[in-house]
Amino acid sequence: MTKFNYTAKDFKSAAEVRWCPGCGDYAIMNAVQKTMADMDIAHKDFAVISGIGCSSRFPYYMSTYGFHTIHGRAAAIASGVKSANPDLTVWVITGDGDSLAIGGNHFIHLVRRNINLNLVLFNNKIYGLTKGQYSPTSDRGKITKTSPFGTIEDSFIPGQLVLGSRGTFFARAIDSNVKHTQEVLAESAKHEGTSVVEVLQNCVIFNDGIHDYVADPKFRAERQLFLMKGEPMIFGEQEDKGLILENGHLKVVKIGENGITREDILVHHPEEDNLGLQVALINMALPEFPVAMGVIRSVKAPIYDQEMKKQIETVQAKRRVTCMDELLQSGNTWTVDGENCSEPVKFFDNKCFV
Amino acid sequence: MKDAKVIELEEVAIRFSGDSGDGMQLTGTLFSDTSALFGNDISTFPDYPSEIRAPQGTVGGVSGFQVQFGKKKITTPGDLAHVLIAMNPAALKANAAFMNPGGTIIFDVDSFSEKNFAKAQFQTLDPFAELKLDDYFKIPVPITSLTKESLKDLELDNKSVLRCKNMFALGLICWMFERPLDYIERFIQNKFGKKSPLIAEANLKVLHDGYNYGMNMQHATPRFIVHPAPIEKGIYRNINGNLATAWGLLAAAEKSGLNLFIGSYPITPATDVLQALAERKDLGVKSFQAEDEIAGICTTIGAAFAGHLAVTSTSGPGFALKAEALGLSVMAELPIVVVNVQRGGPSTGLPTKTEQSDLLQTLYGRNGESPLVVVAASTPSDCFYYAFLAAKIALERMVPVVLLTDGFLGNGSEPWRVPSMSELPSITPRKATNPELFKPYNRDPETLAREWAVPGMEGFEHRIGGLEKNAAGGVSHDPENHHINTQIRAEKVAKVVDMIPELEVVGEAEGDLLVVGWGGTYGHMISSVRAMQNAGKKVSLAHFNYIKPLPKNTAEVFSKFKKIVVCELNLGQFASYLRDSVPGFHYYQVNKMKGLPFSVHELVENFEKILEA
Ligand SMILES: Cc1ncc(C[n+]2csc(CCOP(=O)(O)OP(=O)(O)O)c2C)c(N)n1
Ligand code: SF4
Numbered sequence: 001m002t003k004f005n006y007t008a009k010d011f012k013s014a015a016e017v018r019w020c021p022g023c024g025d026y027a028i029m030n031a032v033q034k035t036m037a038d039m040d041i042a043h044k045d046f047a048v049i050s051g052i053g054c055s056s057r058f059p060y061y062m063s064t065y066g067f068h069t070i071h072g073r074a075a076a077i078a079s080g081v082k083s084a085n086p087d088l089t090v091w092v093i094t095g096d097g098d099s100l101a102i103g104g105n106h107f108i109h110l111v112r113r114n115i116n117l118n119l120v121l122f123n124n125k126i127y128g129l130t131k132g133q134y135s136p137t138s139d140r141g142k143i144t145k146t147s148p149f150g151t152i153e154d155s156f157i158p159g160q161l162v163l164g165s166r167g168t169f170f171a172r173a174i175d176s177n178v179k180h181t182q183e184v185l186a187e188s189a190k191h192e193g194t195s196v197v198e199v200l201q202n203c204v205i206f207n208d209g210i211h212d213y214v215a216d217p218k219f220r221a222e223r224q225l226f227l228m229k230g231e232p233m234i235f236g237e238q239e240d241k242g243l244i245l246e247n248g249h250l251k252v253v254k255i256g257e258n259g260i261t262r263e264d265i266l267v268h269h270p271e272e273d274n275l276g277l278q279v280a281l282i283n284m285a286l287p288e289f290p291v292a293m294g295v296i297r298s299v300k301a302p303i304y305d306q307e308m309k310k311q312i313e314t315v316q317a318k319r320r321v322t323c324m325d326e327l328l329q330s331g332n333t334w335t336v337d338g339e340n341c342s343e344p345v346k347f348f349d350n351k352c353f354v
Numbered sequence: 355m356k357d358a359k360v361i362e363l364e365e366v367a368i369r370f371s372g373d374s375g376d377g378m379q380l381t382g383t384l385f386s387d388t389s390a391l392f393g394n395d396i397s398t399f400p401d402y403p404s405e406i407r408a409p410q411g412t413v414g415g416v417s418g419f420q421v422q423f424g425k426k427k428i429t430t431p432g433d434l435a436h437v438l439i440a441m442n443p444a445a446l447k448a449n450a451a452f453m454n455p456g457g458t459i460i461f462d463v464d465s466f467s468e469k470n471f472a473k474a475q476f477q478t479l480d481p482f483a484e485l486k487l488d489d490y491f492k493i494p495v496p497i498t499s500l501t502k503e504s505l506k507d508l509e510l511d512n513k514s515v516l517r518c519k520n521m522f523a524l525g526l527i528c529w530m531f532e533r534p535l536d537y538i539e540r541f542i543q544n545k546f547g548k549k550s551p552l553i554a555e556a557n558l559k560v561l562h563d564g565y566n567y568g569m570n571m572q573h574a575t576p577r578f579i580v581h582p583a584p585i586e587k588g589i590y591r592n593i594n595g596n597l598a599t600a601w602g603l604l605a606a607a608e609k610s611g612l613n614l615f616i617g618s619y620p621i622t623p624a625t626d627v628l629q630a631l632a633e634r635k636d637l638g639v640k641s642f643q644a645e646d647e648i649a650g651i652c653t654t655i656g657a658a659f660a661g662h663l664a665v666t667s668t669s670g671p672g673f674a675l676k677a678e679a680l681g682l683s684v685m686a687e688l689p690i691v692v693v694n695v696q697r698g699g700p701s702t703g704l705p706t707k708t709e710q711s712d713l714l715q716t717l718y719g720r721n722g723e724s725p726l727v728v729v730a731a732s733t734p735s736d737c738f739y740y741a742f743l744a745a746k747i748a749l750e751r752m753v754p755v756v757l758l759t760d761g762f763l764g765n766g767s768e769p770w771r772v773p774s775m776s777e778l779p780s781i782t783p784r785k786a787t788n789p790e791l792f793k794p795y796n797r798d799p800e801t802l803a804r805e806w807a808v809p810g811m812e813g814f815e816h817r818i819g820g821l822e823k824n825a826a827g828g829v830s831h832d833p834e835n836h837h838i839n840t841q842i843r844a845e846k847v848a849k850v851v852d853m854i855p856e857l858e859v860v861g862e863a864e865g866d867l868l869v870v871g872w873g874g875t876y877g878h879m880i881s882s883v884r885a886m887q888n889a890g891k892k893v894s895l896a897h898f899n900y901i902k903p904l905p906k907n908t909a910e911v912f913s914k915f916k917k918i919v920v921c922e923l924n925l926g927q928f929a930s931y932l933r934d935s936v937p938g939f940h941y942y943q944v945n946k947m948k949g950l951p952f953s954v955h956e957l958v959e960n961f962e963k964i965l966e967a
Contacts, residue, residue, distance in 0.1 A: 013817070015828065047809040049656070052820075059817050060829060065809040067659055068819025069652070070682050076649040080656025080664070081809070083642055084615050088660065088809050106652070109645040312635045319636035324608045327601065327637065328772045332537075333591040334391050336771075344586040346777045347739050 024175030072103030132206035159282035365424025367432025372441030382419025393582025399431035433953035464498035525564025595763035600630035602741030617653030661808030707949025732876035789813030794827035861894030
């Protein structure tokens with residue numbers, strides 16, 4: 001039984017969507033809207049906060065409360081929204097440039113504080129809105145308008161950054177697989193703390209096909225490893241490949257070869273605090289490895305906004321000062337009441353304030 | 355035996371000065387509190403070094419605290435000290451220029467050694483002659499050795515013993531000015547009593563020994579009497595500007611029925627505002643120490659979006675960082691209060707010194723046409739009222755408000771008659787009430803303020819942001835719409851003029867010279883104007899607390915004077931703003947850029963020159 005019987009459509013606003021035809025953002029928005037409908041929370045309790053970029057136009061297209069802010073600062077603004085009102089369900093929509101370049105500082109601190117919100121990082125490995133400059137997730141050597149001879153810098157791997165900032169939840173999905181994206185978003189919505197979902201997103205105009213090698217439906221089974229809690233890490237068309245640990249390193253093996261059985265394959269435990277293995281999963285790259293998709297890490301930790309609330313309640317339970325009049329008269333005060341003293345003049349009378 | 359050397363004074367300024375490790379700020383504060391309790395009006399000025407660990411004994415490491423107290427209303431900490439307590443030669447050197455001619459210097463003779471003369475870079479072995487202080491009244495006191503002697507029976511290490519030196523000086527000064535010790539005793543008990551009774555005992559013993567030393571040596575030390583000041587009835591406390599600012603914001607939260615949120619990042623001299631609010635979890639304050647100033651204001655904007663009275667505090671460099679987000683709050687028309695406790699600039703400038711040079715940054719330092727309301731406090735205690743008002747204006751007009759204070763106000767203190775909450779005006783936030791009629795940029799026709807609907811309110815779901823919008827809240831690139839909205843945002847700020855009082859003139863409403871100032875220079879300005887008036891000059895003061903918008907009657911007030919002089923601790927920022935906003939007058943200027951407040955003397959001198967010109 002659901003209270004509201006929402007469908008994804010109920011989360012669409014009247015505003016005309018202005019993304020380029022074929023942009024991956026559409027699919028991601030559909031997945032988010034479906035996820036929100038399934039959450040069965042009133043429209044009024046959602047706040048969707050974004051920075052600046054193509055993806056950050058997102059709040060305008062939602063029928064919830066929304067705030068399209070400034071470049072890179074969505075994480076900080078959302079932190080304020082959620083700290084002020086922990087009862088709200090806050091979603092942050094951001095791009096790779098928005099979050100990891102200009103907003104890098106706010107991003108890592110949001111994750112470190114573990115504020116209970118969902119952040120969807122649209123990773124098209126390029127700056128879309130400013131028309132095609134390289135981003136902090138563009139691969140070394142990438143040729144763009146600002147790197148006509150190829151970039152000479154290494155890129156961030158967003159999941160690494162999240163785990164390095166003591167993140168409690170990280171998942172990966174791809175725009176073209178709406179069903180999987182939705183499953184991952186649903187998991188992120190359930191997680192208490194900062195959940196970061198990296199969605200590999202195609203920018204048809206400035207970086208078309210950047211994720212094709214991973215996304216190609218023909219090879220999906222070989223190139224993507226769908227992680228499931230409590231399940232062995234198996235992939236491949238025949239479900240015959242898996243991951244094992246050898247000398248502390250991940251290794252792809254074939255079930256049935258060299259005496260390897262299903263039982264030898266690593267089982268995925270996103271709920272365990274196993275940073276080494278989770279980072280290794282995040283780092284897996286083609287062609288040696290499949291790309292890890294799904295929830296990679298989901299652990300419990302104290303939540304900032306809840307802790308803030310609790311701390312206030314704890315202090316208030318033992319407080320001596322309960323209102324301003326008491327505060328004003330607390331501590332070192334003295335009373336003046338001599339014969340030659342005049343009657344007090346109120347400040348605002350004095351300053352003829354109306 | 356009645357002492358012969360009793361000097362009755364109207365007002366007196368004392369400067370405590372020593373190495374930054376000598377505890378001079380505490381000594382000064384305790385003496386000020388005691389004087390305020392005694393019934394004097396006071397004004398204080400802490401002057402501390404920006405380097406936390408400048409080498410001991412050097413001039414760079416000197417920490418000072420000046421207090422002026424008296425039987426009349428005291429408006430400044432005093433230009434020049436009547437009494438200087440110098441704990442070492444460097445302190446003497448750093449402060450010689452701030453002494454009243456012929457003043458009294460109490461110094462720790464034990465530290466006046468050859469080694470310390472060298473550290474303070476004296477050329478000779480006679481620092482007094484070198485500084486031309488020969489005809490000053492000098493009282494050499496072996497403070498270090500007497501402190502050691504006093505504590506020889508307690509089992510204390512040498513370092514702890516030396517830490518008590520300041521109490522000896524304090525005890526002595528209390529005797530000289532007839533101050534009772536009970537307040538200081540209570541303070542020491544509260545501070546150390548439970549945790550380290552031995553330290554408490556040592557401090558108390560040294561304090562009394564200092565007092566008794568004065569009594570026993572009275573043939574050598576003059577005694578001063580400063581009678582209590584006649585004042586208004588009420589409950590009083592000492593307050594500094596930063597605490598008053600924090601409390602004013604708390605009072606506004608209570609009045610408006612909203613929760614208070616502060617998102618901020620530490621920076622001298624504004625940090626105390628954040629700290630004072632962080633302490634008030636008992637009143638439900640949500641304090642968020644952000645990763646930088648940008649995040650500080652951004653969390654604040656987020657909290658305002660979520661329906662809180664949202665505040666951020668900072669000083670110059672931090673204010674610069676907030677500029678882009680301030681523009682967002684202008685565009686989104688969210689009520690936030692930004693406190694800028696100004697300090698010397700540009701860049702890191704003079705972090706611990708006062709200045710008024712962020713005015714133009716505050717008025718214009720953003721991209722686009724980005725008007726907001728600017729208010730300035732003028733005394734440590736009125737920071738409370740202007741912080742309260744800043745919040746009232748923000749909440750009732752849906753506009754960001756910048757409150758300018760400065761290091762002098764923030765750290766300076768004065769006794770304050772504590773108001774009751776019932777004395778303060780009401781605050782009615784513009785919360786939306788009718789979802790049928792709600793549009794994000796529907797405006798009150800009178801004030802042009804939009805309505806505030808916050809997440810969680812059923813039926814008001816809407817989207818805002820930094821992009822230009824039409825009235826319905828849709829993104830709009832329509833040229834006409836942008837032109838009109840630009841005017842509306844400016845007009846909305848201009849209409850705040852209805853909420854603010856008219857400009858008052860201290861003195862006659864017309865005359866030869868109108869002295870104009872704004873913000874934290876008030877105390878020195880009024881003292882100098884009064885001095886001129888007492889000398890029969892036709893001089894009046896117009897001091898501004900409301901900078902944008904300016905009070906309605908500004909031009910009218912200006913028109914009644916033959917000459918106008920604008921005094922500020924910058925190169926003339928308010929003067930240029932006035933030239934632009936209140937044209938048609940010739941504005942003389944008095945400017946000072948030394949990281950120090952004005953002195954009454956220099957103001958008077960300048961005014962006389964202008965009168966003669
Ligand atoms: C302070 C500031 N600097 C630069 C910009 C210009 N800018 C807007 S979006 C953007 C990059 C967006 O890239 P990304 O976050 O990857 O989003 P996408 O458009 O690809 O979705 C830049 C540089 C800006 N709006 N504000
Ligand atoms: S430029 Fe790229 S990211 Fe932006 S809307 Fe178009 S396709 Fe999407």
